[in-house]
Amino acid sequence: MDLLHNNPMLQGVRQMMHAYAKSTIRPIAAQHDQEESMPWELMKSASMMGMSQTALLDTNKGALGQAGAGEVSDDKPKTMGRLQIVAAEELAWGCAGISLALAGSGLACTPVARMGTEEQKAHFREAMKGVDDKGHVKVAAMALSEPSTGSDISGLATSARKDGDHYVLNGHKQWITNGQSAAVYVVWAQTDATLGRAGVRGFLVTRDLVGLVPGRKEVKLGIRASETAQVHFEDCRVHESMMLGHKQPSAGLGDTKKMLDSTRPVVGIQAVGIARAAYEFLLERIRGWELHGTPMAGHQHIAFQLAEMEMEIEASRHLCHRAAWMADHRLENVKMASMAKAHAARTAEMVTSKAMAMLGEEALQAGHPVEKWYRDAKIFDIFEGTGQIQRRIIAKQATGLNAT
Amino acid sequence: MNFAMTEEQALLTATLRRFTEKELRTWAPEADRQAQAPEQLFSKGGDLGLFVDAVPEDQGGLLDGRFEHLSRALRGLELGRGCAALASLLECNVEPALAIARWGSPALQSELFALMAEGALIATAHDSEGRLRIEASERVQVSGSLSAIPAGAKASHLLLLTDELVALVPASAARIEAVETSGWRAGAWASWSFDDHSLPAEHILARGPAAREAREQILSWANISLAARALGVATAAIEYATAYAQERHQFGQAIADFESIIRLRDKNETAIRAARLLVLEAASLADRDDPTAVDHASRARDLAGDIVTRATIDAVQIYGGYGFVNDYPVEKLMRDARAFEVLHGNAAFQRVLMRRQGDN
Numbered sequence: 114m115d116l117l118h119n120n121p122m123l124q125g126v127r128q129m130m131h132a133y134a135k136s137t138i139r140p141i142a143a144q145h146d147q148e149e150s151m152p153w154e155l156m157k158s159a160s161m162m163g164m165s166q167t168a169l170l171d172t173n174k175g176a177l178g179q180a181g182a183g184e185v186s187d188d189k190p191k192t193m194g195r196l197q198i199v200a201a202e203e204l205a206w207g208c209a210g211i212s213l214a215l216a217g218s219g220l221a222c223t224p225v226a227r228m229g230t231e232e233q234k235a236h237f238r239e240a241m242k243g244v245d246d247k248g249h250v251k252v253a254a255m256a257l258s259e260p261s262t263g264s265d266i267s268g269l270a271t272s273a274r275k276d277g278d279h280y281v282l283n284g285h286k287q288w289i290t291n292g293q294s295a296a297v298y299v300v301w302a303q304t305d306a307t308l309g310r311a312g313v314r315g316f317l318v319t320r321d322l323v324g325l326v327p328g329r330k331e332v333k334l335g336i337r338a339s340e341t342a343q344v345h346f347e348d349c350r351v352h353e354s355m356m357l358g359h360k361q362p363s364a365g366l367g368d369t370k371k372m373l374d375s376t377r378p379v380v381g382i383q384a385v386g387i388a389r390a391a392y393e394f395l396l397e398r399i400r401g402w403e404l405h406g407t408p409m410a411g412h413q414h415i416a417f418q419l420a421e422m423e424m425e426i427e428a429s430r431h432l433c434h435r436a437a438w439m440a441d442h443r444l445e446n447v448k449m450a451s452m453a454k455a456h457a458a459r460t461a462e463m464v465t466s467k468a469m470a471m472l473g474e475e476a477l478q479a480g481h482p483v484e485k486w487y488r489d490a491k492i493f494d495i496f497e498g499t500g501q502i503q504r505r506i507i508a509k510q511a512t513g514l515n516a517t
Numbered sequence: 518m519n520f521a522m523t524e525e526q527a528l529l530t531a532t533l534r535r536f537t538e539k540e541l542r543t544w545a546p547e548a549d550r551q552a553q554a555p556e557q558l559f560s561k562g563g564d565l566g567l568f569v570d571a572v573p574e575d576q577g578g579l580l581d582g583r584f585e586h587l588s589r590a591l592r593g594l595e596l597g598r599g600c601a602a603l604a605s606l607l608e609c610n611v612e613p614a615l616a617i618a619r620w621g622s623p624a625l626q627s628e629l630f631a632l633m634a635e636g637a638l639i640a641t642a643h644d645s646e647g648r649l650r651i652e653a654s655e656r657v658q659v660s661g662s663l664s665a666i667p668a669g670a671k672a673s674h675l676l677l678l679t680d681e682l683v684a685l686v687p688a689s690a691a692r693i694e695a696v697e698t699s700g701w702r703a704g705a706w707a708s709w710s711f712d713d714h715s716l717p718a719e720h721i722l723a724r725g726p727a728a729r730e731a732r733e734q735i736l737s738w739a740n741i742s743l744a745a746r747a748l749g750v751a752t753a754a755i756e757y758a759t760a761y762a763q764e765r766h767q768f769g770q771a772i773a774d775f776e777s778i779i780r781l782r783d784k785n786e787t788a789i790r791a792a793r794l795l796v797l798e799a800a801s802l803a804d805r806d807d808p809t810a811v812d813h814a815s816r817a818r819d820l821a822g823d824i825v826t827r828a829t830i831d832a833v834q835i836y837g838g839y840g841f842v843n844d845y846p847v848e849k850l851m852r853d854a855r856a857f858e859v860l861h862g863n864a865a866f867q868r869v870l871m872r873r874q875g876d877n
Contacts, residue, residue, distance in 0.1 A: 258838070261766070263767065263837050263838055264767050264768070264837065265767040265768045287838070288838045331841075331842045331843075331844075332842060332843035332844075333841050333842055333843070333848075334833070334840075334841050334842070334843075334848040334851065334852070335841070341842075404646065404647070405647055412866075412869070414865070414866055414869045415866075462830060466826060466830070469855055469859075470822075470826075470855075470858055470859060470863060470865070471863065471866075472859075473645070473646070473859040473862070473863050474664055474665045474859055474860070475664055475665070476855075476859075477665055477698050477699060477700065477701075477706075477855060477856055477859065478664070478665060478696055478697065478698055478699070479697040479698055479699045479702075480697070480699075481699070484699045484855075487855075488699070488851075488852070491830065491833055491840075491841065491851065492841055494834060495833075495834065495837055495838060495840070495841060496838065499834070499837060500834065501775070501777050501778070501834075504777070516776070517768070517770070517774075517775055517776065
C-alpha cells in the first residue's frame with residue numbers, strides 16, 4: 114500500500130493542489146464564509162482550467178469528490194481513488210465550503226455517468242453548457258434527501274406518477290447542494306410505492322421544466338460557500354426518456370447507496386484537510402508565542418495536545434488512503450470507508466475544538482480561521498451518513514446484525 | 518447537608534425560568550442574527566433587579582446585606598438556558614460592583630454606583646496573556662490592547678485585571694472598537710486599546726500582590742457565574758435535542774429510542790448534574806468566605822466549559838442536518854458554548870499554571 118511516498122504522480126497532484134488551495138482558495142475563504150456566497154469567480158476559473166463539472170461524463174472515471182469503487186474491468190489497479198483523496202485533502206485544507214462548491218456538481222454527474230444513456234448524457238452536457246442569466250457557470254444538483262428522509266433513505270416521499278409518456282413529480286427535497294442555482298437536477302422519486310426501494314428511480318430535470326421550484330437557501334453553521342437549499346416539485350412533468358436506466362429494471366436505491374459508500378473516503382479526507390489546516394495554524398502561532406517569558410510549546414499541557422492532534426490526523430489520513438487504495442484494487446471497502454469517514458470527522462471536531470480553546474479569546478472573533486474551521490468541521494459527522502450510521506455499518510460488518 | 522433550595526431560591530429559580538422561556542428564548546434568535554440585544558432586555562432585566570443587584574441599597578442599588586453567589590449561580594443556570602449573550606449583559610455589572618464595594622474609595626463608590634443606578638454597564642477584562650504594558654513610576658500608565666471584551670461596546674468603564682493592577686478605566690481613556698464574534702453575538706463585544714493612559718489614583722483598586730489577590734477573588738466570582746451559565750447553555754442544548762429526538766423518526770422509530778442517542782443524551786445529563794453540584798458548592802463556599810472557594814470556582818468553570826462544548830456538539834449531532842441550520846436553535850448554542858472556557862483566560866491552562874506554581 115503506497116500512500117504518497119514512491120508515487121510521483123500522487124506527489125505531483127498534491128503539490129499542484131496545495132499551491133492552488135494556498136494561492137487561490139485561502140485568500141477568499143473568509144469572505145465567502147462571512148457573506149454566505151458561492152465562489153462563482155473561482156468556479157469559473159476552475160472550469161476553464163479543466164476542473165470541469167461534467168468531465169466524468171466523458172471519462173467515466175469519477176469526478177472530483179467521488180472515489181469510484183470497482184468500476185473498471187481490467188486487472189490493473191486504478192489510482193483514481195487515491196488521486197481524488199490527495200486532491201480533496203488539499204482543496205479542503207484551503208476551504209471545505211469552497212471545495213464542496215467545486216465538487217457539488219459531481220454528485221449529480223455520477224449517477225448520470227453510471228446509469229445514463231448517451232441521450233441523457235448529451236442532455237445533461239447541453240444543460241451544463243455556457244453560463245446562466247447571472248453569468249455564473251452552470252452547476253448541477255443531486256436531489257435525494259427529504260425533510261423526513263435523512264439517515265434512512267428508504268422512505269422517499271417524492272412521487273413520480275406515470276402519465277402517458279411522462280412522469281409527474283411531486284414532493285419536497287431538502288439539503289440539496291446547489292439546490293437554488295442548478296441548471297439540471299438528478300431527482301430521486303418513488304415510481305411505485307408497492308415496490309419499496311425497487312420503485313425508486315432517478316430523473317433528469319432541467320431548470321426550465323414547469324413545476325420545478327428552487328426553494329429557500331439555508332443559513333448554515335459552516336461550509337457556507339457551498340449552497341444548500343430546498344427544492345420543490347409541483348406537478349413537474351418529466352419525459353420518460355429522462356428516467357435514468359429507463360429501459361432497464363430499476364437498480365433502485367442500491368446503486369445510490371453504493372455511490373454514497375464510495376464518497377466516504379473522500380468526505381473523510383476533507384475532514385482531515387480541515388483538521389490539518391487548524392493544526393498547522395495553531396502550530397505556527399504557538400511557535401512564536403511566549404507566555405510570561407516561557408515559550409508556549411515548552412508547556413506539556415500545550416505540547417501533548419499538539420501530539421494528540423498530530424496522531425489523530427495521521428491515523429485518519431491513513432484510514433482514508435487505505436479505503437481508497439482498497440477501492441482502487443477492487444477490494445471490498447465498505448467497512449474501511451465507514452471507519453475512515455467516522456474517524457476523520459471526529460478528528461476534525463477534536464482538533465478544531467481544542468485549537469479554539471488553546472487560542473483563547475482571539476478565536477472567538479467571527480471569521481477567525483480556526484473558528485471557521487470549527488464550524489465547517491461539524492457537518493462531516495452528519496452528512497454522507499452520520500457518525501451513528503457509520504458505526505452501524507462497521508458493527509454490522511463485525512456482527513452481522515443491525516443494532517438499534 | 519441539605520441540598521434543597523430555600524423557598525426564596527425556589528421562587529427566584531421559578532421567576533427566572535419564566536423570564537428565560539418567555540423573553541430570553543423569544544429574543545435570542547433575532548439578537549443573535551442582528552448581533553444586538555433588544556432594548557427590552559435592559560428594562561425587563563432591570564425589573565427583575567438585575568444590573569444593580571450587587572450595588573448597595575444605600576447607593577442606589579438593591580443589595581441589602583451580603584451578596585449571595587449561590588443565588589447568582591442558580592440564576593446563571595436559568596439565564597444560560599435562555600441566551601448566553603443576553604445573560605452576559607444581564608450579569609456584567611456584578612463583578613465591578615462587588616469589586617468597587619470592596620476595594621474602591623468612598624468617592625469612587627459614589628461616582629460609579631450612581632452611574633450604575635442610572636443604567637450604566639461596566640465590563641470586566643482579564644489580561645491573561647500579558648498583552649498590556651503597565652508602567653508604574655509616580656503615575657500608573659497603561660498601554661496596549663485587549664482584543665475581545667463582552668459588554669465592552671456598551672460599557673462606561675472597564676474593570677481591568679492584570680498581574681500588577683486592578684483598576685477601573687473609563688471608556689474615554691481607550692480606543693474602543695466593536696468586535697464581531699461567532700458566539701454570544703449580541704454580547705456587545707469590543708476591543709479596548711490604550712496609548713499610555715495615565716490612571717488617576719482613585720481609579721486604582723489594588724496594585725502588586727494585593728492586586729493579584731483581588732484578581733483571584735474577582736475571577737472566582739466570574740468563574741462561578743460563567744460555569745453556571747455554561748451549564749445553562751448545556752442544559753438547553755440537551756433539552757432541545759431530547760424534544761427533537763422524540764419527534765424525529767428514522768428507520769421506523771423515534772431516534773430518541775436508538776441506544777446510541779439515549780446514551781449520548783444521558784452522558785451529557787449526568788455531566789451537567791455533577792457539574793451543577795460543583796458550581797453550587799463553589800458558590801456556597803464563596804458565600805462563607807471559605808479559602809477553597811477560589812479553587813472550586815476554577816474547577817467548576819474548567820469542567821463546565823468542557824461540558825457545554827460537548828453537549829452543544831452532541832445536540833447538533835442529534836439534530837443532524839437540522840442542527841446545522843439557523844432555523845433551529847442548536848447551531849447557535851454550539852457557537853455560544855466556546856466563550857465560557859476561554860474568557861478571562863483558558864480555564865484548564867490557568868489551573869495547570871496555578872498548580873505548577875504551587876499556588877494551590
